[in-house]
Amino acid sequence: MLTIELFLEQSLNGLQQGVMLFLMAAGLTLVFGIMHLINLAHGSLYMIGAYVAASVTQASDSFALGILAALAAAGLTGMLLEFSALRRLYNRDHLDQVLATFGMILFFNELVKILWGPQALFLSTPELLSGTLEFIPGAPYPSYRLFIIGAGLVVALLLRHLIIHTRVGMLIRAGATHREMVGALGVNIDQLYTIVFGLGAMLAGLAGALAGPMLAVEVGMGEKILILTFVVIIIGGIGSVRGALVGALLVGMVDTYGRAFLPTIMRELLDPASADTVAASVSSVAIYVLMAVVLIWKPRGLFQAYGS
């Protein structure tokens, strides 16, 4: 049953899922690590990205324009959110932040419903990417998923460049560990935070836009991915972008392998009826087991945020 081709295909699926999670986790971990803000509304920015991408793509017939519009809309919404509301929450405890940003989830869900209606939106795969590529014999792979893998890896490289080699990146790293000192040296911390938040929001918007052609663009789509995203940043180490990448790939792989191979393994051990149920249950908790194991081994996650 388990052939090498199937294994390769499932590995690609895991990689693709991981890359998607990374786009979400990178923004969330920056905000969490640098501003110490728990932002549950990160999923709402993802939803906004998907909705704007769907609308613009439909109107203009260009998925590229859709992605650009999604980046702009999510980034602007994020900065506006930071400037108007979240800024007041940095010095409050985490419970207040959870409460306020949870309120924003409800707000954005209703807003999207008012603007676009309750029914899911249509976003098709761009023509160029709608086929399959058969580079693994017997397992044609959707080109669109390959495109996501590519796009995610490019974003990872760009982020790495931004954080290590640019002035903003330097300030982000400094702000994460010594924020009073950075402020004392004359850096406008408020502005830096708004920029970082906008950056994170743009990444969430990009994830939403990329997910659109594969998934249902619907109200509440953000919450489904948000929980996995939190698992990723906890595994990776809060505040570390490198951790987010490793964590996302780990979660993507474990989740995919679990769903893909556990039913077969369980059928070797149990009778078919209970094997299916057990496999479904075990694979749905697999990533949480992974998280628990990582936390026992490294209580602060796999990677530490810069310097601390």
Added chain:
Amino acid sequence: MKNKKHLLPLFMAGAMALSAGFASSAVQAAEPLKIGMITTLSGGGASLGIDIRDGFMLGLKMKDGQLGGVETQVIEVDDARKVGNAKQIASRMIKQDDVDIVTGIVWSNLAMAVVPSVTRAGKFYISPNAGPSALAGKKCDKNYFNVAWQNDNLHEAAGQYVTDKGLKNVYLMAPNYPAGKDAIAGFKRFYKGDVAGEVYTKLGQVDYAAELANLRAAKPDAVYFFLPGGMGINFVKQYSQAGLSGETPLFGPAFSFDEGILKAVGDAAIGVYNTSQWNKDIDNPANASFVKAFKETYGRNPSLYASQGYDAALLIDSAVRSVGGDLSDDDKFRDALRKAEFDSVRGDFKFGSNQHPVQDIYVRIVHKDGDTVTNKIVSKVFTAHQDAYAAECKL
């Protein structure tokens, strides 16, 4: 405009909590028929509740706001798909608003929590959607009527159709929760071939890449899946992207292929077979006027949920009319409901011994009609089909 009108009763329901006096003075007619509609109007799954509500309201509108010739007041409250909300709303409707009939619930888990308390209080419940097996069997109640279907019905029809087509090796997929298991059980009740694989996915799962790769490797003749709401949209899009739609035919219940979902899935759904008790091309006068009026009023195609809401209104209309608007005698009103003397949009309709529908079930195919992706009927699978639980119901 439409929505504002519906909000009025809602505000009144809210105001009642504050001052009972105000609300009762606002109602002038002698004894209006009060109907409590608990349905999902916000959050995930809102489109189903909105369709049911709109279908019901259209039925009411076509009777000039009077069901059975009695001035009708609909108290409409959103349950946001939450069991706790639905229970609370129901108890307020029973105790404070003193409604005559409750209807509207979309989801089986909400129905299981609400229906028994409604019937215990001596009120009638008319289900326009959810039909959990318990309420059709052991826990059936003389005041509970289901005007849609028993949950298993559409899956049973799919099992029969797949067998009739001579497909012998089918891959099955459903979410890992009670309705998912029921769906597969319903399918297997009438499916006679082999099972190429049986997979239970996480409820609310968004990505099906791993499952699709396994599915392809299993080389089935066909796939039957039950993934309601957004899960179905995700699955069908990804199924098509993986290039499977040309290779392996896909079967499902109508829930994953209503008009709203087809709009979101687009061409990826073309060629999918799905089973339903209703479609907009069923040829009878009641259906023709329903479809036309729905399009004119709301500017979109009706879904099966809308047809069920509409039939619920018509059923109530027929029963109230038959007792001459006098609801004081529960037994007489119940007998009138049982007769189901209304022109259902699906054609022949009657209640079985457990007050669930005995009806025809069709298989539809998704096709492109001009620019719209929509359903058309391929053939009838069951004639006057009754659910499997009726024997367990002692009424």
